[in-house]
Amino acid sequence: MASPGPQSVEARPSAWGGLSYLLDTPAKRGTAIALILAVMVAAPLSGPYATVILTNALLYTILALGLNIVVGYAGLLDLGYAAFFAVGAYSVGILTTTFGWNFWATIPVAVVAAMIAGIVIGGPTLRLRSDYLAIVTLGFGEIVRIAARNLKITGSASGISGIEQPWLFGWHIKSSTDFYYVFLVLAVIGILVSVRLAGSRLGRAWLYVRHDEDAAEAMGINRVRVKLAAYVIGAIYGSIGGAFFAANLGAISPDSFSFKQSTLFLMAVILGGMGKIPGVILGAFVVVLAPEILRDFGSWRYLIFAVGLLLIMLYRPSGIWPAGSKR
Amino acid sequence: MALLDLKGVSLGFAGNRVLQDVNFAVERGAIVSLIGPNGAGKTSLFNCITGFYKPQRGSIVFDGAETLRMKPYQVTRSGIARTFQNVRLFRQMSVLENVMSGQHCRSSAGAVGAVLRLPSQRREEGRIAAIAGECLRFVGVDPDEWDRDATTLAYGHQRRVEIARALATQPKLLLLDEPAAGLTKGEKAELVTLIIRIRDERNVAVLLIEHDTGLVMTISERVSVLDHGVMIAEGTPKEIQANPRVIEAYLGSEDAEAALAL
Numbered sequence: 001m002a003s004p005g006p007q008s009v010e011a012r013p014s015a016w017g018g019l020s021y022l023l024d025t026p027a028k029r030g031t032a033i034a035l036i037l038a039v040m041v042a043a044p045l046s047g048p049y050a051t052v053i054l055t056n057a058l059l060y061t062i063l064a065l066g067l068n069i070v071v072g073y074a075g076l077l078d079l080g081y082a083a084f085f086a087v088g089a090y091s092v093g094i095l096t097t098t099f100g101w102n103f104w105a106t107i108p109v110a111v112v113a114a115m116i117a118g119i120v121i122g123g124p125t126l127r128l129r130s131d132y133l134a135i136v137t138l139g140f141g142e143i144v145r146i147a148a149r150n151l152k153i154t155g156s157a158s159g160i161s162g163i164e165q166p167w168l169f170g171w172h173i174k175s176s177t178d179f180y181y182v183f184l185v186l187a188v189i190g191i192l193v194s195v196r197l198a199g200s201r202l203g204r205a206w207l208y209v210r211h212d213e214d215a216a217e218a219m220g221i222n223r224v225r226v227k228l229a230a231y232v233i234g235a236i237y238g239s240i241g242g243a244f245f246a247a248n249l250g251a252i253s254p255d256s257f258s259f260k261q262s263t264l265f266l267m268a269v270i271l272g273g274m275g276k277i278p279g280v281i282l283g284a285f286v287v288v289l290a291p292e293i294l295r296d297f298g299s300w301r302y303l304i305f306a307v308g309l310l311l312i313m314l315y316r317p318s319g320i321w322p323a324g325s326k327r
Numbered sequence: 328m329a330l331l332d333l334k335g336v337s338l339g340f341a342g343n344r345v346l347q348d349v350n351f352a353v354e355r356g357a358i359v360s361l362i363g364p365n366g367a368g369k370t371s372l373f374n375c376i377t378g379f380y381k382p383q384r385g386s387i388v389f390d391g392a393e394t395l396r397m398k399p400y401q402v403t404r405s406g407i408a409r410t411f412q413n414v415r416l417f418r419q420m421s422v423l424e425n426v427m428s429g430q431h432c433r434s435s436a437g438a439v440g441a442v443l444r445l446p447s448q449r450r451e452e453g454r455i456a457a458i459a460g461e462c463l464r465f466v467g468v469d470p471d472e473w474d475r476d477a478t479t480l481a482y483g484h485q486r487r488v489e490i491a492r493a494l495a496t497q498p499k500l501l502l503l504d505e506p507a508a509g510l511t512k513g514e515k516a517e518l519v520t521l522i523i524r525i526r527d528e529r530n531v532a533v534l535l536i537e538h539d540t541g542l543v544m545t546i547s548e549r550v551s552v553l554d555h556g557v558m559i560a561e562g563t564p565k566e567i568q569a570n571p572r573v574i575e576a577y578l579g580s581e582d583a584e585a586a587l588a589l
Contacts, residue, residue, distance in 0.1 A: 193442050200441030200448070201434055201455065208417050208428050215415040218377060220403035220432025220496055233438055 040184055044177045051180050053292050055248070058183035059241055060284035064268035065190045065277070066237020071266065072275035073203065074230035075210030076126070077134040080141025081265050084235040086148060086257035087114045088242025093160035093252050094153055103166035107243055114239030115232050122231040126224050141262050149254040159253030163246050179248045186244060187281075190237060194277055197233070206230055271312060273319025282321055328391070330355045330532055331376065331407075331500055336385030338368075338375055338556075345371045346382065346556045353500060358526055358533045360543040362567075363553035364577060369536045370412060372553065373502055377409050378402040390499060404432040408498035410489045412505050412536075416477040422488055423473040426459035429495025433458075462491040465529075466521060483514045490521070494529065501525060503535040507542050515539065519546050544568065552576065 023029045044051045063085060070078045091110035095101040125136045148154040155161075165174045173182055197203045205226045208216035213223050246252050264287055272283025290308070294301035312320060329352040338346040345368050353359050361369050374380040376387060378399040387395045394402050408429070417425050434455055440448035463473060466487040472480065477488055486506060493501055503522070507515050519542060525531050537543050543550060544564040552560040552567060554576040560567055567573055 196442050196444065197438060200438075201431065201436050201452070202438055202441055204420075204424055204427060205431055207420055207424075208431075211417040211420070212415055214379070214399075215411065215417065216428065217399040218379075218403060218409050218411075219428040219492065220400050221428070222398070222400045229438060 037188075044180050048176055051176050053288065055176065055180045055183050057285045057288040058180070058187045059245055059248075060265070060268055060288050061187045061281050062183070062190045062241040063238055063265050064272070064280045064284040064287075065187075065194050066234045066241070067265050068269050068274065068277070068280045069194065069197065069206075069230050069237070070234035071269050072280065073198065073206040073210065074227050075206075076130055076227060076231060078137045078231070078234065078262075079134050079259075079266070080137035080139070080144075080262055081234070081238055082257045082259070082261040083137075083141045083144040084114050084117065084238030085242040085245070085261065085265075086144050086254075087117055087235075088239030089246040089252045089256070090148060090154055090160070090242075091239070092243045092246040093155075093163050096163055097160055098153065103164065103247055104168075107240070110239045110243045111236050114235040118232040118235035119228065122228045126227045126231065138259070141257075141259060145254050145257050145259075148257065154254075157254060159251060159256075160246075161251035163250045163252070165250065166247055173247070179244075182244060183248075186240065191277060191281070198277070202226070202229060267309070271309070271320060273321035276319065276321050279319050279321025283319070286320070329353060330357075330390060331534070332386075332388045333372075333376070334386045334388075336372075336375060336382045336387065338371060338380055338382040344556055346375065349385070349553075349556075349558050351551055351558060351561075353532055353534050355499075356526060356530055356532055357548055358522065358546055359535075359549045359551065360547040361534065361536050361551050361553060362538075362540070362543055367553040368556040369553055370504060371556075373409065373504055373536065376402075376502065377407060400432065403496055403498075406497075406499035407502065408493035408496040408500070409502040410486075410493050410504055410506060412508070414482070414485045414489050416485055416488060416492070418476075418478050420477060421474050422463065422468065422477045422480065423456065423459055425477045425488055426462055426492045426495050427455050429462070429492045429497075430455040430458055433497060458497075459491075459495050462494045463488070465494065465524075466491045467517070483510055486510065486514075486518075487521075490525075494525070494531070498531055500532045500534060503533065503537075505536055505538060507537055507539045515542055518542070522546055 023032055043054055063081070066084075067078060067081050070076050070081070088110040091113050092103065092106045095106040095109060096103055121136065121140050125133050148159075149157050165172065167173070171178075173179060205216070205221050208219065208221060209223045209226050217223055245256075268283040268287040269280055270283070271286055272281065273279025290305050291301055294304055297304055331353040333349055333351040336346055336349040336351075337344070349372065351372070361372065363369055371380060375382050376389075376394075378394065378397050378401065382395065385395070386393060389402070390406055392405060394405060394407075397405065417428065434451050436445075436448040436451050439445075460470070460473070463470075468484060468487050468491060472484070477485065480488065486509075490501075490503070490506070506522075507518055510518060522533055522535070523546060526533055535543075547564055550562065550564055550567045551558060552570075552573050559576060560570045560573050562570070
């Protein structure tokens with residue numbers, strides 16, 4: 001590739017969005033990332049309460065990254081993302097308790113189950129325009145939750161408890177600090193996968209299809225296939241998040257997978273800035289941390305949180321993370 | 328055998344006949360124009376050829392294969408590329424990324440290759456960018472513009488990028504839907520040169536819909552005239568200019584100016 005001219009450097013799109021002028025060299029970006037990682041690694045020193053909350057924020061990060069591929073990259077509105085989260089959690093719950101499987105052996109099953117669910121739901125609906133997908137995913141989310149509530153194998157309304165905490169090469173992952181690090185590693189992997197996908201042939205195809213389906217198809221892109229890939233990859237993120245969520249809590253119940261959960265995941269994606277990885281991570285942290293930080297305000301906190309959200313949507317409709325100069 | 332061969336193509340929407348029994352062919356390496364008054368069905372015919380519309384009757388054979396039942400992306404893969412009447416570049420994406428889209432159907436790396444950065448995937452990415460760059464140079468868009476957001480370019484350059492994007496699919500036939508619309512006189516002259524170069528240097532047949540009769544008569548080897556969904560004339564530019572049915576079709580429409588230009 002030819003070297004870009006002086007003016008194009010300014011106009012160059014970047015995952016860093018509007019912060020690209022601050023972090024304009026690989027060295028500065030590396031320092032920023034190392035700094036954030038160092039803070040994240042040291043965070044459990046601030047006490048057990050913070051550790052639990054931050055673990056939850058990391059879980060939301062993983063789920064928001066997955067949903068971002070569906071909503072942010074491919075432009076598909078998914079209102080039932082918690083369903084994939086449930087598929088992962090219940091796969092682990094059922095296989096480890098009822099069938100006595102090792103936790104790690106259940107992960108591939110959880111992933112495959114989510115992929116099948118993704119193909120079954122996405123296959124027929126992704127042929128239609130996106131609006132239909134929102135309705136179908138909304139229904140799918142409810143079906144999974146209600147099925148889990150009524151089936152015997154999922155433990156009905158009381159759910160599944162006694163899910164054993166996993167071992168990893170002689171390390172028993174049991175304390176909240178242990179799980180914090182597991183989720184930190186998962187989140188880092190999730191970010192790497194997202195970054196690599198975004199810069200790939202498939203990542204570009206998602207954007208082509210999101211911006212102009214007809215033009216994309218005229219360029220030889222099978223839009224149904226490309227959307228299905230996004231939907232299924234999103235499902236895998238959700239399922240893995242759910243699997244580790246189940247292991248962390250040791251117990252799951254249908255209430256963990258409600259429509260409200262799907263809305264919160266979606267909110268993390270939209271709040272931070274759809275399609276921008278740092279924005280999505282920020283969104284996940286805001287969604288989890290804001291209610292905690294506002295805890296002093298008692299029952300007023302949700303009102304304050306809601307007003308804050310409205311203000312963000314009014315004044316920064318494309319998310320908190322600054323948009324790139326690409327316009 | 329012709330590169331593209333349409334036989335008895337009929338298309339209707341809710342009782343409205345858009346195309347009636349259209350027979351039409353494009354030879355390999357030819358430059359052919361499709362003209363006709365507004366609403367004659369020219370773009371509809373393009374949409375039938377590229378798989379966006381499904382004609383109720385007829386056959387469309389491209390390069391020996393029936394394309395009538397193919398989806399648009401399959402038609403593109405088989406070797407037909409197109410541009411749109413109003414430029415439709417992908418917003419918020421760079422010029423280079425826009426043109427890279429054309430190589431999608433000629434490449435195969437999936438999610439696993441991308442996540443693991445397999446050597447085959449990286450080689451393919453390099454090849455996609457190289458071909459896109461070559462197409463951009465060919466249409467005359469310089470590397471210092473490649474990283475800009477495509478929709479911020481001057482209109483004439485956006486048109487060129489759209490042609491580069493279509494060329495990046497490595498087609499045998501290029502369909503241009505009113506490529507000269509909105510261009511200045513100088514840009515039109517450059518477009519003529521570009522179309523001839525596309526045919527001569529890349530061996531791609533070109534079929535264009537165009538309202539600028541002067542441009543059509545300059546570059547086309549054959550001209551077909553569509554009026555109210557019926558193919559009323561076909562021949563060399565000279566024959567078309569002398570054809571009374573063509574002049575009548577134009578005079579009876581709002582495009583009387585075009586008739587005078589004929």
